[in-house]
Amino acid sequence: MNPPKDADARRAVPPVICYPTDTLPAADMALYQTARDRLTPLSRVTVAPRDAAVIKVPAGHFLRIHSVDGPQVGDLNLFNANDLSERFYSGKTRALHGTHVTTGDRLWSSFPTLRPMATVTHDTLDWYGMDAFGGSVHDVIGTRCDPYTGNLLSDAQYHHCCHSNLTRALAGHMGQGLDAAEPLVHDVLNVFMCTGFTRDTGQYFMKASPVRPGDYIELFAEIDLLAVLSACPGGDCSAEHSSDAAACYPLDMEVLRPQDGTLDGWVPPVVNGYDRSHGV
Ligand SMILES: [Zn+2]
Numbered sequence: 001m002n003p004p005k006d007a008d009a010r011r012a013v014p015p016v017i018c019y020p021t022d023t024l025p026a027a028d029m030a031l032y033q034t035a036r037d038r039l040t041p042l043s044r045v046t047v048a049p050r051d052a053a054v055i056k057v058p059a060g061h062f063l064r065i066h067s068v069d070g071p072q073v074g075d076l077n078l079f080n081a082n083d084l085s086e087r088f089y090s091g092k093t094r095a096l097h098g099t100h101v102t103t104g105d106r107l108w109s110s111f112p113t114l115r116p117m118a119t120v121t122h123d124t125l126d127w128y129g130m131d132a133f134g135g136s137v138h139d140v141i142g143t144r145c146d147p148y149t150g151n152l153l154s155d156a157q158y159h160h161c162c163h164s165n166l167t168r169a170l171a172g173h174m175g176q177g178l179d180a181a182e183p184l185v186h187d188v189l190n191v192f193m194c195t196g197f198t199r200d201t202g203q204y205f206m207k208a209s210p211v212r213p214g215d216y217i218e219l220f221a222e223i224d225l226l227a228v229l230s231a232c233p234g235g236d237c238s239a240e241h242s243s244d245a246a247a248c249y250p251l252d253m254e255v256l257r258p259q260d261g262t263l264d265g266w267v268p269p270v271v272n273g274y275d276r277s278h279g280v
Pocket residue numbers: 075144145161162163231232233234241
């Protein structure tokens with residue numbers, strides 16, 4: 001197709017941010033900073049490579065996801081621990097905060113609650129920023145590696161994609177079958193994963209994660225959380241996933257409790273205020 005005469009003028013229209021975030025309920029980062037100064041470890045679980053694990057994070061506590069042993073990417077699902085129908089909504093989190101999250105960003109829950117489930121309070125990889133390829137860390141653009149896409153692309157039957165790992169771990173936690181757990185698994189926060197979109201074709205890309213043992217991302221639980229984390233079969237995601245080819249390492253999830261009194265004034269966010277009448 002020949003472009004119209006005013007093609008350049010149309011392309012030159014400046015973009016507008018879809019969701020300016022200045023009217024969102026603000027996270028009191030100073031309060032969280034005070035609280036995180038004196039934390040007591042409460043519980044810790046190791047996520048084995050190509051597997052997933054579950055941990056509960058009471059509201060008002062912190063969850064740290066640690067890189068241990070070697071560079072490794074994690075696929076994180078978050079649930080309201082008291083109502084698994086309230087789950088992390090990666091698409092809306094992306095629309096509000098951008099393609100990747102770091103300190104100060106919040107992780108939002110699904111409709112109809114749409115409230116911050118967690119706030120990122122520390123990220124040892126926040127120095128990375130955006131690289132020359134348009135890549136950054138901790139993305140909310142990927143979905144989760146899964147056996148269905150693998151089957152579509154290469155007719156494979158691989159059982160340790162993050163989707164399957166999350167399904168097994170959640171089923172074990174629920175004490176129910178895979179059929180009950182699988183529909184609850186949702187698009188993830190890709191912890192430590194370095195991704196972006198190619199500028200020429202707009203395709204989703206990944207590159208070796210800059211994470212090293214000792215790095216961690218820390219989330220403040222705004223509500224009682226159930227965190228389910230898969231140590232991705234892609235390892236550092238430098239080459240491929242959905243196979244056993246990549247070097248994989250464990251990840252640790254650690255829950256920390258702040259000292260009494262340091263969160264005075266903080267209250268868990270209420271559910272969304274929309275009246276749900278939908279014009280009827
Ligand atoms: Zn994965």
